[in-house]
Structure formats: structure tokens, C-alpha cells
Amino acid sequence: MHWLYFFGRFHVLLVHLPIGIIYVTVALELLARRPRFAYLASAANFLWACAAVTAVATVALGLAHSTEGGFNPRILATHRALGISVAVLAIALFVLRTQRPRLYQSTQLLTGPVALVLVAATGHFGGDMTHGTSYLFVYAPAPVQRLMGLQTNHKRPTSAAGADVFADVIHPMLLLRCSGCHGEATQKGGLSFATYASLMKGGEDFPAVVPGDLSQSEMYYRVTQPRGSEDFMPRDNKTPLTAAQVQIIGWWIKAGAPGKGTVGSLKPPPQILKLIDQELKSD
Ligand code: HEC
Known part of the structure; x- marks a missing residue:
């Protein structure tokens, strides 16, 4: 085989x-x-x-x-x-x-x-x-993305606190770094990050996210393994999440991994708020 x-x-x-x-x-x-x-x-x-x-x-x-x-x-x-x-x-x-x-x-x-x-x-x-279906247009200007049906008319957040925690912060990272293998077209390990619901459904073997529990959240485990380990994600030497992104994901899971609501409503510690602010400015 x-x-x-x-x-x-x-x-x-x-x-x-x-x-x-x-x-x-x-x-x-x-x-x-x-x-x-x-x-x-x-x-x-x-x-x-x-x-x-x-x-x-x-x-x-x-x-x-x-x-x-x-x-x-x-x-x-x-x-x-x-x-x-x-x-x-x-x-x-x-x-x-x-x-x-x-x-x-x-x-x-x-x-x-x-x-x-x-x-x-x-x-x-x-x-x-x-x-992944969105690959070509991830870096496209907003009007082109709308044309391709990639962006809803969702407004870009003006502040970290006002940003939608899943749609603006968590989902874009997963779409950029993981959806080539865990998206609509390809679902390695039975896992898709295409939507909040598919993320929460988890993969073939594990729940990807267990709200409030980092140690049971396979997704967190995978991105915190040493690079080069069998379990490390993303696979195949694809560009990994940054250390800041991993921290933000860890904070979000601990905060209950909500699919809606603003960052501010979860009362993040100041250093997380700062990381999210930088994250939003970087794209
Ligand atoms: C180049 C392809 C590739 C990329 C990119 C990738 N993965 Fe994976 N992923 C796999 C494969 C193949 C498996 C199934 C084998 C395994 O479990 O290791 C898997 C399995 C998983 C699983 C376990 C699913 C289960 O229940 O068995 C999780 C969680 C996961 N990936 C998270 C991620 C995260 C988070 C990212 C982005 C940071 C990512 N992956 C990026 C290929 C990839």
C-alpha cells in the first residue's frame, strides 16, 4: 500500500x-x-x-x-x-x-x-x-475576495477588543495555515476547519477543540509539538503558526472557544490583547 x-x-x-x-x-x-x-x-x-x-x-x-x-x-x-x-x-x-x-x-x-x-x-x-479552495485568493484585495465569494460583507475590525473572536482572529489563521489539508476539499484525519461547526465536530480520532481544556484539545497539542515531531501540525514543512498565534489559540480555547462574540467580551489579559492587535494589523 x-x-x-x-x-x-x-x-x-x-x-x-x-x-x-x-x-x-x-x-x-x-x-x-x-x-x-x-x-x-x-x-x-x-x-x-x-x-x-x-x-x-x-x-x-x-x-x-x-x-x-x-x-x-x-x-x-x-x-x-x-x-x-x-x-x-x-x-x-x-x-x-x-x-x-x-x-x-x-x-x-x-x-x-x-x-x-x-x-x-x-x-x-x-x-x-x-x-484548498481559497488558496489563490487569500491575499487578494477585498473586492476581489468578495467577488470570489470568500468574504461576506463583514466589516474589518477597527480595534482588537471589537474584533469578532472567531471570524476575525482564530478562523483566518486556521484558513491560512491549515485549510490546505483540513478544508472543504481535503479533510486529512477527517478534520475540516472550513466552518466553526466543522472545527468543533473534530477529526476522525480526536476532538480538535474541547472548550476550556487545552490538554484535551488535539489541535492545541498538535501545534505545540516540537517541529519535526510526527504529530506536529502543519505537516510536510508547511509554514507553521507563529508563536503569537499559538498563544492566541491557547487563550481562546481556555476562554471557552466561542464561535461568536468580540475579543473584548472575553476580557483577555493585556498581553493577549496586544498580540491580537498585532495580528490584525499584520494582514
Ligand atoms: C500538509 C497537510 C497538512 C496541513 C497543512 C495540516 N495538517 Fe493536520 N493533519 C494532516 C494529516 C495527514 C493528518 C492525519 C494524520 C495525523 O493524525 O497525523 C492530520 C491530522 C490533524 C489532526 C488530528 C485529527 C484527528 O482527529 O485524527 C489535527 C487536530 C490537525 N491535523 C490539526 C492541524 C492544524 C491545527 C493545522 C494548521 C496549523 C494542520 N493540521 C495543518 C495534514 C495536515
Whole structure:
């Protein structure tokens, strides 16, 4: 089983080849329609062969990778169906181009763009699983975020005391540092930080947060382990929470881990209030 996991992870590396090759091939064939660039067309058979071979290999590794589990089944199923259709299309286009060049020529303006759209859509759902659905827009300006449905019309807090303790303080840290593996698309250990409710539901094996009790809160345990320990979160050398963020999370759990209410209403000690203030100013 571990061999499957081992090879499967190369999916995320190899996938760049068919993406690049297919985009270049379609662009090259469009250019080759102009007499000046007609000589480029002679490379297209070879490129479609490369696209087909790398796409099939990518699908095979993707199937191996999916056995690791922890992926949102709906997003995975869509990504898999699209990925397989890219591989099938690449093979079909190679066969058509070599066997029935005239038919290929006459449908090229349709099949090329279809291939591009399929590749982009496949990549979109795959990206959701590796980076989390909000990855691309975490640093986007507020209007762009609203456009992408990432921000409600929630106003940014003007003071630490007036900030909403979960929505403004705790949730953004978890979304930024943890949701790539514990979000809507990927739920490693059965745990999602997508919403307050999913956080409180906890993971497969442990409650992530037990209000008022740090020692039973697996989330706190995980972020306070020595780096390099098996249990340390985030995994895989991803950027960890800062020491200040860990302190704030610890304070919040001890204060009962509420999902609503202002920071001020929990009467934080002055040094925590200061950390929260700095935290809010830093983004
Ligand atoms: C790169 C992927 C990755 C990132 C990022 C990540 N985790 Fe995890 N997490 C995992 C995996 C894989 C597991 C399941 C294996 C395990 O329990 O160690 C897990 C399990 C957990 C569990 C135990 C769930 C259970 O009940 O079994 C907690 C709690 C947790 N993570 C918290 C966090 C926190 C907090 C962050 C952000 C600071 C984070 N993780 C970031 C991959 C990740």
C-alpha cells in the first residue's frame, strides 16, 4: 500500500507536463495555420504523442494518489472524470491527426479549445484538493475576495477588543495555515476547519477543540509539538503558526472557544490583547 502512496505523490509533479505540452501544442497549431509559421505543424504529431503519454501516466499516478484518502469525494470524482477525459482526448487527437489528418484539420478549431478548457477545469479541481479552495485568493484585495465569494460583507475590525473572536482572529489563521489539508476539499484525519461547526465536530480520532481544556484539545497539542515531531501540525514543512498565534489559540480555547462574540467580551489579559492587535494589523 505504501508503494502506491509513494508513487501517487508524483502525480502532483508529473501533472505539469501534460498541462504544458497540451497548451503549447494547441498554441503551436493555431500559429501553424498562418503560412509564415506553417513549418511548426510538423512538430504537432510528436507533441500530441507526448501529451497522450504524459496524460496517461498522470492519470495512473492520480489513481494511485487518490488511495491515500482524505479528499472530498465529490471534488475528487469530478477531478478524476475530467483528468481521464483529458487523457482520452489527447490519445484521440493523436490518432486522428496521424490517421485522418483532413478530419483533424477541419475540427481543429473546436478540439483545440475543448482540450484547453478540459485541462484548465481538471487543474482547477486538482488545485482545490492540494491547496484548498481559497488558496489563490487569500491575499487578494477585498473586492476581489468578495467577488470570489470568500468574504461576506463583514466589516474589518477597527480595534482588537471589537474584533469578532472567531471570524476575525482564530478562523483566518486556521484558513491560512491549515485549510490546505483540513478544508472543504481535503479533510486529512477527517478534520475540516472550513466552518466553526466543522472545527468543533473534530477529526476522525480526536476532538480538535474541547472548550476550556487545552490538554484535551488535539489541535492545541498538535501545534505545540516540537517541529519535526510526527504529530506536529502543519505537516510536510508547511509554514507553521507563529508563536503569537499559538498563544492566541491557547487563550481562546481556555476562554471557552466561542464561535461568536468580540475579543473584548472575553476580557483577555493585556498581553493577549496586544498580540491580537498585532495580528490584525499584520494582514
Ligand atoms: C500538509 C497537510 C497538512 C496541513 C497543512 C495540516 N495538517 Fe493536520 N493533519 C494532516 C494529516 C495527514 C493528518 C492525519 C494524520 C495525523 O493524525 O497525523 C492530520 C491530522 C490533524 C489532526 C488530528 C485529527 C484527528 O482527529 O485524527 C489535527 C487536530 C490537525 N491535523 C490539526 C492541524 C492544524 C491545527 C493545522 C494548521 C496549523 C494542520 N493540521 C495543518 C495534514 C495536515
